[in-house]
Amino acid sequence: MITNQQLDLYNQAATEVLNSSKYSGRSRVKLLAAARQAALETIINSDDGLHLPEGTRNVGAMVLMNSLCNKLLRPIDGSCCQTVSPPNLIQKLSACFFLGAAVVFVALHVLGCNRHRRHATPDVESLEEKKPATAGAPLGPKAPFQALCRMGVIMLYFYLCDRADVFMKEQKFYTHSAFFIPLIYILVLGVFYSENTKEVKLLNREQTDEWKGWMQLVILIYHVSGASAFVPVYMHVRVLVAAYLFQTGYGHFSFFWLKGDFGLHRVCQVLFRLNFLVVVLCIVMDRPYQFYYFVPLVTFWFVLIYATMAIWPQILQKRTNSSGIWHLGILAKLLGLLLIICFFAFSQSLFMSVFSVWPVSKLFELNGSVHEWWFRWQLDRFAVIHGMVFAFIYLVLQKRQVLSEGKGEALFPAKISNLLLFFSVVSFITYSIWASSCKTKTECNEMHPYISVVQILAFILIRNIPGYTRSVYSSFFSWFGKISLELFICQYHIWLAADTKGILVLIPGNPSLNILVSTFIFVCVAHEVSVITNDLAQVVIPKDSMALLKRLGATGILSLFVLMSQLLTPGA
Template sequence: MNPVTTVSANSMNVLVGWVELQSVSNLHVCSQGAMVLMNSLCNKVIRPIDGSCCQNTPPLTFLQKMLLCVFVVTTLVFLLLNFLRKLPHQRPMVPDLESLEEKKPGAEAVCGALCRMGLIMVYFYLCDRADVFMKEQKSYSHSAFFVPLIIVFVLGLFCSESTKESRVLNREQTDEWKGWMQLVILIYHISGASAFIPVYMHVRVLVAAYLFQTGYGHFSFFWLKGDFGLYRVCQVLFRLNFLVLVLCAVMDRPYQFYYFVPLVTFWFMIIYIVLAMWPQIVQKKVSISALWYLGILLKLVGLVLLICLFAYSQGVFEITFTSWPLSKLFELNGNIQEWWFRWRLDRFAVVHGMVFAFLYLLLQKKQVLSETRGEALFSAKVSLPLLLLSGLCFITYSVWASNCQTKEQCNEIHPYMSVLPILAFILIRNIPGFARSVYSSFFAWFGQISLELFICQYHIFLAADTKGILVLIPRNPSLNILVSSFIFVCVAHEISLITKLLVQLF
């Protein structure tokens, strides 16, 4: 049992005097007894995360009580509908989850989804708000990070399958990309690897790559589909924010606490506004003149200039995001410093993704690329130099990241450097025809629930607001990680199914 070191001066003096008095009286006090007393004094002051102390569970807020009532009501309605469905001569009222792609969800399916969501939220609350389970400190070692990393990648390589299509960054490939990145981030968080700067900087590239995909994916959708309707916007916003908004209420945390979702949501809205403005460059237009392409380039240049204005003028940034109602979305602990840090760190990643999508779709339209299955993307004279240059970019970035002295120094240069390893990975992954035609179904499966995995880790994989590790099975770290990871992945997958069902309703 570890003593908690932050107790008040008066309490510490009383404790020391008591121990000395007992020692003088030849009544030997064991060190563990002193620790217990110290813990009892500090329990109401701080909430430790090493599992040695306990504290009264904080009282439920009004919103938490309301959600509990909703959960109880939906559970009762679900049980009633299920009972009525089983009565003789009653037709099934709604489809199950397997048929949700073909039919709209009915009352029983919706109530069932909300009931399951309620049970999951109860589990979240018990893990990270109640004192049911212990928490322990993170402790970084190279083996704790690299050994599971090697195991995960070996598993991924054994699950190779052919892609349905062989174009650059096809759906299976982007799911695979999201999947292995998310698994690396999970290992990074639970091993406390942020203490090791080279690993920290490489993981920062993975976060930038997620935002790069955001820019690439949404730009490509609007280019190819030309769908700027409100339905599409609401669909994306619900998919991104449903779980986070529920957790904000259940776990009594601000929206900005789950920083990545506000970041992705913000950039989606920026992409939508920029591309919805005239001129709208969409593939459906029969003939697009050079002036139209110039228009989209001017949009991108204008967006870069706006980003630079906010990045180099903190005053303008604070005035903008501390204004109501934006302040309610971006404040954490009464200020927007966390939002300023997160936004500034990867401020160009989305624009990089948009520019890459623009150039790729333009080259595709001009039929410059060879995307036939098994064929190299470019001719041999072009492919080989690009592959060598990509490898050089990887090495350059790794050498730079390994020689950084402080995180602050690295973070200042990171927005300009992160695009190099991202582009290098894309070229190495897509120039060879054989590499573009296969993917790892293991990583792709995790990629399909990457958003849920990222959010759920806050409370049922990690604990104490990500500062510690959840302990379901004490005194057996390996078994504890296996059990908690299995439950964590199952919960994330179930939430993904629930979100897909509810998004059709809302």
């Protein structure tokens, strides 16, 4: 009788013979154990107890094809039967860099402790230990190396999570409960942590941080639950991305209009804070810059806003006084920017040819093409200029004292406030109905660039017209808003997995506990990266112009070396 026990004995004997020393010069033979395991699990569903169900044969065939093909094709979401790629030269150099920073930090720490023991009196030591650190104060010589050491440990965790076979990955399966129940949880927490704002003007700092925070949490839940498969949720999340870009236009326009600081130090500070984590991840995780699409997007728009405001004539609020001619000048600049956007939007071939020129293409290519960059850019192409126009109108009205921004006061007179609130609520409901009626994402995306601003403005008016809503904010959402950029980037590798196609599994067999533990680590890492970025920005971007130019030159040479090494790498 051919029993399972007999089959095990036959397989064992065959394996021993084929892998014996007599055949050591030939390729070693391996049994496809996954097919046997699938058969044992599904034989109960067999019609006669002998022939396997069709589904079992399909599983065996799929595993066999994966074991043969995934090593060669290397699909982005195929961790099964796929060997881990060895680190390339740039990854090895980055590991040596972080290791060197750790060695220097330890050496400085040991030398500092020894010198401190020899020369410091006990009273001086106690005073130095109790002396509080001043925010924004210059960092000591050890601080940069300590920050790099912490960053190195974090990057090691990133690599182990998403570039090694240490942790498992699982697929996403969308259900309405998986998306909406967490939303209710965070809404309750956000309302519970309500506090009074320090200032009550429209879109104050606490409020914008709160806005970024709850939007980021919604986007995280959207990603981990795989809600992009549900078109109404997809369209509402598209509005949240447009709102981020709207804030980019609003915030940077307001800064340049009010402060007039177009110096190199300011530009480098912003670019460093936006791109530091992504550049490090591109090197450590061997991913193109465009893979983290949102950072290239906000960086591109910041450069465009800076160019628009910095070119002659530089029109600032303190220079305009009450003259309307200067206001017309800034409107002319905004109109020129709008025409450039429309020109590129209606000529895809020109857009792709411009961004396909080397070395610019290295910043915008994904899988050898700039098509993904085109899709991301044109989808929210008007959001930034909408934010700039809104900031201009608001600041002009504020200077002319048209708005009532006192504590508890409505932004406009009662009749106007009620009318605007009514239209805002109607806009919200109308958009939701329209998004729910869309049949395909393509159909919705065609209308999205033109109508997303209505939803954004409706939210701003509802949030700011009543004086009591403008005077409170959620400290819970605001805390997450301060690290929203780091949360968005870190999720790619240490919360999601397989380049966002799956979910990281730290604790197998217990999905609820796994998501709690991985989320806690993920949030802690994002906060730590934000602190490290702020610390290094003080060191890397000095206020002295000559020192800054020298470092920019060194950075340019290093970037050229990285680009050339990628060109010389086979298969790059």
